[in-house]
Amino acid sequence: MTVPILPTTMVGSYSMPGWLERLKTDYFARRISRHDLDEIHDCAVRSAIKDQEMAGLDIVTDGELRRDNMIDYFIERLPGIQIDRSSKKFYYDFYDSEVLGKIPMAALGLVDDFKFLLANTERETKFCITGPHSLCKRVRNKYYPSDEALATDIARVMNMELKELVKAGAKLIQIDEPYYSGFPEDLPWGVEVLNKLVEGVNAKIAVHICYGNRYGKPSWEGSYRYLFPSILEAKVQQLSLEFARRGGEDLDLFREFSPPFELGAGVIDVKDQAVESPDIVAERIRKVAKFVPLEKISVLPDCGLFHLPRDIAFAKLRAMVDGTKIVRKELGR
Amino acid sequence: MILHLNHTRQESAAASTSEVVSTFLTLLEEGHLSAAQFARLQIYLDWLQYKQNFREPITLMQSAGQTPSMEVRIDSRQVSPGCLRQLVQKAIQPDAGSPGPIYLEDFRSLRSSIVWDFNQLYWQRLKDWERATGKSYEKALPGGVSDGHHPQAISDSARDFWKLLKDLETRNQLPAEIFVLEIGVGLAMRAGMWLDRFRALDQENGTSYYPRVRFLLGDYSLSTLERSRPAVKKHIDLCSFIALDALDPTKALSFLRHKVLHVHSSNMYDNLPDEEVVWRDNRLYWVQVRAYIPPEEAVRIGSAFGLAVDGVVRTVNRLLEVGPNALPDPEKGMGFWMEIWKAIRFEERLVDAVDLPEVALPAGLSYVQMEDILKDAPGDLRLHLSSGALESFRNTLPLLHPRGYLHVQDIFVTDLHEYCMGFYGPGKLDGSIVNWVNGALLREVAHRAGYDLHFAPFRYRVGSKTSILYTTQRE
Numbered sequence: 001m002t003v004p005i006l007p008t009t010m011v012g013s014y015s016m017p018g019w020l021e022r023l024k025t026d027y028f029a030r031r032i033s034r035h036d037l038d039e040i041h042d043c044a045v046r047s048a049i050k051d052q053e054m055a056g057l058d059i060v061t062d063g064e065l066r067r068d069n070m071i072d073y074f075i076e077r078l079p080g081i082q083i084d085r086s087s088k089k090f091y092y093d094f095y096d097s098e099v100l101g102k103i104p105m106a107a108l109g110l111v112d113d114f115k116f117l118l119a120n121t122e123r124e125t126k127f128c129i130t131g132p133h134s135l136c137k138r139v140r141n142k143y144y145p146s147d148e149a150l151a152t153d154i155a156r157v158m159n160m161e162l163k164e165l166v167k168a169g170a171k172l173i174q175i176d177e178p179y180y181s182g183f184p185e186d187l188p189w190g191v192e193v194l195n196k197l198v199e200g201v202n203a204k205i206a207v208h209i210c211y212g213n214r215y216g217k218p219s220w221e222g223s224y225r226y227l228f229p230s231i232l233e234a235k236v237q238q239l240s241l242e243f244a245r246r247g248g249e250d251l252d253l254f255r256e257f258s259p260p261f262e263l264g265a266g267v268i269d270v271k272d273q274a275v276e277s278p279d280i281v282a283e284r285i286r287k288v289a290k291f292v293p294l295e296k297i298s299v300l301p302d303c304g305l306f307h308l309p310r311d312i313a314f315a316k317l318r319a320m321v322d323g324t325k326i327v328r329k330e331l332g333r
Numbered sequence: 334m335i336l337h338l339n340h341t342r343q344e345s346a347a348a349s350t351s352e353v354v355s356t357f358l359t360l361l362e363e364g365h366l367s368a369a370q371f372a373r374l375q376i377y378l379d380w381l382q383y384k385q386n387f388r389e390p391i392t393l394m395q396s397a398g399q400t401p402s403m404e405v406r407i408d409s410r411q412v413s414p415g416c417l418r419q420l421v422q423k424a425i426q427p428d429a430g431s432p433g434p435i436y437l438e439d440f441r442s443l444r445s446s447i448v449w450d451f452n453q454l455y456w457q458r459l460k461d462w463e464r465a466t467g468k469s470y471e472k473a474l475p476g477g478v479s480d481g482h483h484p485q486a487i488s489d490s491a492r493d494f495w496k497l498l499k500d501l502e503t504r505n506q507l508p509a510e511i512f513v514l515e516i517g518v519g520l521a522m523r524a525g526m527w528l529d530r531f532r533a534l535d536q537e538n539g540t541s542y543y544p545r546v547r548f549l550l551g552d553y554s555l556s557t558l559e560r561s562r563p564a565v566k567k568h569i570d571l572c573s574f575i576a577l578d579a580l581d582p583t584k585a586l587s588f589l590r591h592k593v594l595h596v597h598s599s600n601m602y603d604n605l606p607d608e609e610v611v612w613r614d615n616r617l618y619w620v621q622v623r624a625y626i627p628p629e630e631a632v633r634i635g636s637a638f639g640l641a642v643d644g645v646v647r648t649v650n651r652l653l654e655v656g657p658n659a660l661p662d663p664e665k666g667m668g669f670w671m672e673i674w675k676a677i678r679f680e681e682r683l684v685d686a687v688d689l690p691e692v693a694l695p696a697g698l699s700y701v702q703m704e705d706i707l708k709d710a711p712g713d714l715r716l717h718l719s720s721g722a723l724e725s726f727r728n729t730l731p732l733l734h735p736r737g738y739l740h741v742q743d744i745f746v747t748d749l750h751e752y753c754m755g756f757y758g759p760g761k762l763d764g765s766i767v768n769w770v771n772g773a774l775l776r777e778v779a780h781r782a783g784y785d786l787h788f789a790p791f792r793y794r795v796g797s798k799t800s801i802l803y804t805t806q807r808e
Contacts (some may be wrong), residue, residue, distance in 0.1 A: 221591065221735055
């Protein structure tokens with residue numbers, strides 16, 4: 001299946017229902033079994049896929065509803081990382097975790113999640129993972145000489161998983177690296193680690209860099225200028241950046257540096273419950289198009305929709321799709 | 334009979350536990366109470382934080398819960414020594430022939446009670462009230478002074494903020510405009526002192542933060558904002574005066590989402606609309622109130638102001654519309670207002686939350702969360718919902734810059750168990766209402782919104798009941 005010009009997709013996560021939050025927390029309190037939780041997750045993911053299809057997205061994700069947060073889902077699959085399982089009171093909390101020895105190679109079990117997504121939609125798919133830089137910032141490092149060394153080893157293990165995902169049919173993989181914005185000084189080595197992560201992975205790679213969305217609020221502020229020129233070395237095909245909440249000032253950087261990447265442009269503010277009109281979305285797309293060729297633009301929300309109520313998340317996706325249609329119509333495409 | 338001793342003030346409590354026990358045993362022996370009533374009797378011996386409040390010394394309520402019982406609440410501070418027995422007997426066996434209370438409203442949540450109209454009138458006509466009492470609002474505070482204006486506290490606050498800016502500058506993250514917001518400005522004495530101190534620090538250290546500060550003074554009252562200008566006149570170029578609703582500051586300041594580095598308020602949360610709930614038998618009950626004037630007070634006030642008893646209620650309604658001009662002589666109107674305010678009491682009843690499907694908890698709290706919060710709390714607990722404070726708090730957080738923080742100087746109950754050791758309002762403070770703020774609930778709401786809450790005792794004045802709430806980012 002081919003996607004139209006200005007393909008629409010989510011950054012990754014879909015609205016986390018209150019009832020699912022409750023059940024996840026019940027699981028951590030040992031009130032429901034793993035088996036029951038897995039079934040619940042299956043239902044929730046199917047529902048998230050259906051919502052994306054109904055909203056009209058061209059490329060769908062699994063909504064990341066199996067994940068407690070963007071860190072723990074990966075940390076607990078990485079062998080050799082010690083987790084204090086009593087440290088989580090609410091499902092969304094981060095585990096306290098530490099690495100005490102070299103991380104061995106192992107399958108992370110993400111392929112099953114991808115296969116479930118593939119089996120439940122006929123649309124194009126995208127699979128999203130948290131990148132090694134962000135992961136290493138949440139683990140207490142008691143073994144490796146530096147964060148860079150830890151991240152490099154995480155990348156080595158995850159590289160194998162990405163190749164397995166490709167074998168299973170993944171064509172578009174997104175790496176989430178929001179912690180770049182919190183630690184801009186890490187970027188030169190962060191990009192090297194990113195390149196190791198995607199080395200030999202035969203799929204289109206997008207890297208999503210935002211200013212954080214923990215608890216539905218930004219974790220940092222600043223300008224994307226810090227990305228340049230280091231990011232130009234990244235062996236990825238698409239940058240996914242937020243422009244709705246922050247405005248489009250940083251789009252100038254695409255004129256200044258002419259990066260070789262496609263741009264996944266965030267045109268939906270995920271930190272505000274007010275639903276954008278399709279006209280506003282269209283206007284935001286037109287603005288991006290002044291700096292990036294239309295053929296190289298994908299249309300996305302600023303970040304995951306995790307913290308928005310479902311009805312609002314759905315309405316925002318629909319507005320995004322409708323706004324994109326306005327621009328496509330203007331283009332006659 | 335179960336006696337709940339809800340205070341720790343042995344010396345200042347007029348009614349002692351032994352007196353309470355012997356009183357009820359005597360009433361039983363003399364046949365004023367049946368054995369069945371006695372078996373189902375729940376007595377709550379409270380010590381009310383505010384002498385001026387909305388309670389009679391003895392309050393009788395048919396109790397809610399799985400086992401219906403008779404609930405007697407005793408204000409151990411209000412009961413005069415030796416009067417307990419007489420008051421209890423009168424409460425449980427009222428004289429059928431005596432006139433009933435003069436009600437000002439039907440049963441409703443405290444938040445919707447007419448007393449908040451009185452509270453609003455007080456702030457609108459503060460000058461009139463101060464003139465009539467001959468003392469300023471501040472003099473009416475328990476210590477006669479507001480902790481909000483303490484010079485050292487203000488100096489420390491300015492220094493902490495300067496340190497944050499320095500750190501941001503070191504990280505190359507200092508915004509071009511530095512937004513600071515004060516909600517509920519009063520006469521802006523604090524704002525003026527804070528800006529003086531901040532400018533001095535900036536100059537001492539050779540930083541250039543001061544000219545970049547955008548100091549926003551927010552208050553719902555335009556006249557208060559106007560009155561606040563002189564206190565900040567030295568810094569007027571940095572100041573903006575913004576009419577905003579303290580319950581939802583983001584509405585007026587949506588253009589500053591995630592941009593404000595410091596938000597401060599003093600003694601505001603304790604005066605925002607509040608309501609109470611009771612956690613009993615693992616169920617949540619709303620405390621509904623009905624404001625009334627005791628009949629003897631209505632007669633007394635009526636005769637003092639030349640009004641029949643039914644005219645008293647009409648004049649109360651008029652007072653809330655036009656203030657002291659409700660009477661031809663505004664001075665008398667002031668007197669009427671003060672007498673009525675002093676006389677207002679609440680009748681109370683508990684209603685199971687399941688019977689009030691239309692009543693919602695404040696935004697940020699769900700019944701499921703409340704159950705989680707209360708599951709480890711004492712089994713029979715009456716607590717503030719602090720709905721106004723919760724609303725204001727939750728609607729302020731979106732303004733905060735990722736490195737920004739909120740400081741609230743106020744009176745907080747920081748642990749739910751404290752509700753078993755005192756009764757923290759509603760009380761009357763001059764012509765306004767005061768409620769301690771349920772910090773334990775605020776902490777839970779903050780947690781879910783991505784913040785940790787901390788409460789530091791106000792260490793600048795011995796005996797102060799104030800705490801300073803401050804937020805830190807939750808990872």
